Amino acid sequence: MNAPLSSRARHYAVAHWSGAIAGRTDLLAGDGVHPSPAAAEVYASTVADTVDRLNVTHAAHLVRAAGHERARELGRLLPAE
Numbered sequence: 530m531n532a533p534l535s536s537r538a539r540h541y542a543v544a545h546w547s548g549a550i551a552g553r554t555d556l557l558a559g560d561g562v563h564p565s566p567a568a569a570e571v572y573a574s575t576v577a578d579t580v581d582r583l584n585v586t587h588a589a590h591l592v593r594a595a596g597h598e599r600a601r602e603l604g605r606l607l608p609a610e
Contacts, residue, residue: 542583543579544576546575550564550572556568
């Protein structure tokens with residue numbers, strides 16, 4: 530992974546198109562490069578799955594961040610031991 534990008538890993542995801550189309554190259558258009566309508570569905574599904582994973586990762590991060598903030602807030606409210 531690119532070092533400058535790795536620190537921001539939770540902010541991006543890569544759809545693995547080559548993995549999604551591997552073994553299914555018959556779905557590509559006649560030029561063997563561009564997706565046919567059937568391959569376009571595979572492509573769209575691959576991108577949608579990647580966005581879903583990114584959203585779940587982001588949501589989990591927000592929950593963790595909210596939990597830490599709540600813990601800090603409670604710590605301020607509790608009397609010192």
